[in-house]
Amino acid sequence: MELRRTMLFMPGNNPGMLQNGGIFGADAVILDLEDAVAPGEKDAARLLVAHALGNVDYGPSEKVIRINPLETFALEDIKMIVPCRPDALLVPKVESVQDIQKVAALIAASETPGQKPVGIVALLETPRGIAEAYPIAQADKRVVALALGAEDYTAGLGAKRTKEGSEIFTARTIVVNSAAAAGIQAIDTPYTDASDRAGLIQDTEFAKQLGFKGKLAINPRQIDDIHSVFNPTEQEIAWAERVIKAIRRAEAEGSGVASLDGKMVDAPIANRAERILHLARLLGMIEEAKG
Ligand SMILES: CC(C)(COP(=O)(O)OP(=O)(O)OC[C@H]1O[C@@H](n2cnc3c(N)ncnc32)[C@H](O)[C@@H]1OP(=O)(O)O)[C@@H](O)C(=O)NCCC(=O)NCCSC(=O)C[C@@](O)(CC(=O)O)C(=O)O
Ligand SMILES: [Mg+2]
Numbered sequence: 001m002e003l004r005r006t007m008l009f010m011p012g013n014n015p016g017m018l019q020n021g022g023i024f025g026a027d028a029v030i031l032d033l034e035d036a037v038a039p040g041e042k043d044a045a046r047l048l049v050a051h052a053l054g055n056v057d058y059g060p061s062e063k064v065i066r067i068n069p070l071e072t073f074a075l076e077d078i079k080m081i082v083p084c085r086p087d088a089l090l091v092p093k094v095e096s097v098q099d100i101q102k103v104a105a106l107i108a109a110s111e112t113p114g115q116k117p118v119g120i121v122a123l124l125e126t127p128r129g130i131a132e133a134y135p136i137a138q139a140d141k142r143v144v145a146l147a148l149g150a151e152d153y154t155a156g157l158g159a160k161r162t163k164e165g166s167e168i169f170t171a172r173t174i175v176v177n178s179a180a181a182a183g184i185q186a187i188d189t190p191y192t193d194a195s196d197r198a199g200l201i202q203d204t205e206f207a208k209q210l211g212f213k214g215k216l217a218i219n220p221r222q223i224d225d226i227h228s229v230f231n232p233t234e235q236e237i238a239w240a241e242r243v244i245k246a247i248r249r250a251e252a253e254g255s256g257v258a259s260l261d262g263k264m265v266d267a268p269i270a271n272r273a274e275r276i277l278h279l280a281r282l283l284g285m286i287e288e289a290k291g
Helices: 015-024 039-055 074-084 097-110 127-131 133-137 150-157 166-182 197-210 220-230 234-252 267-282
Strands: 006-011 028-032 062-066 088-091 119-124 143-148 185-188 214-217 258-260 263-265
Touching (some): 006 015, 006 062, 006 220, 015 028, 015 039, 028 039, 039 062, 074 088, 074 097, 088 097, 097 133, 119 127, 119 133, 127 133, 127 150, 127 166, 133 143, 133 166, 143 166, 150 166, 166 185, 185 197, 197 220, 214 220, 234 258, 234 263, 234 267, 263 267
Parallel strands (some): 006 028, 006 214, 028 062, 062 088, 119 143, 143 185, 185 214
Antiparallel strands (some): 258 263
């Protein structure tokens, strides 16, 4: 599975940001054709984003384009953008299985022979989208992640948006559970105050605790802080290695349960340890053989 600890938005009509977006080390860059671009600028932004895909080096960052909703400019976006070989499309305001199926069919019709299949990240940001989260997550094999958009969502609810986020708790757990049930990733809503580092870290820690695998970002300053929350710590890696050793020892003795520092270690705990070690390996924090 791709690393998507950070997915950095950049407005599709801002040549400076599109040019530099690859230098910040985000796991994914999102070139935005939707809400960051005014209706009158959609055609120009589409051309600019297509040009950036062909000419800007985004390094190892996954290249994701946020298209417009199906009922507005999605068709034009997909026709021009898909042949430029993005890795995935971020589809906003997804509300149903049919939305995903329509986008998947349009992508298939625009892919060129031999092209790596373009994935879909479904952005759930309406009450109906949250209500349909699991069917959406497993609507098509192109769907690689669900993302939560809390600003549009709380506007749709008529809820007050707060810093501590109690109004989005239910939506967050629904998104995480639906993604996990479908075997794909859940990506958390952006933290919109780009100057509030402490708030960002706290919000990201909570998202990680709930099971999110990454967070949307709006400013390059947010990237290192989000990564450091999602990266396993040295202590977590050491714990995971000890858990795996303990469970292997127990298995050799014919048991599925081990004791580590007086605490029970069994299959789900070993699975959690394996996930930590897998992430640590992906990040080059440990070598292959150590797991
Ligand atoms: C937030 C702010 C205005 C702050 O401005 P500031 O001026 O304070 O930025 P500074 O930090 O001072 O910039 C220092 C240097 O970094 C460069 N730089 C900044 N940001 C960069 C970037 N993103 N990519 C590359 N480069 C960047 C900048 O060009 C400068 O470069 P240089 O001049 O060379 O020094 C700015 O970051 C920004 O515009 N962000 C993107 C906003 C955006 O895309 N929003 C739409 C997507 S969210 C969304 O839609 C979610 C949702 O769907 C969710 C829902 O529904 O809930 C919804 O609907 O809301
Ligand atoms: Mg939105």
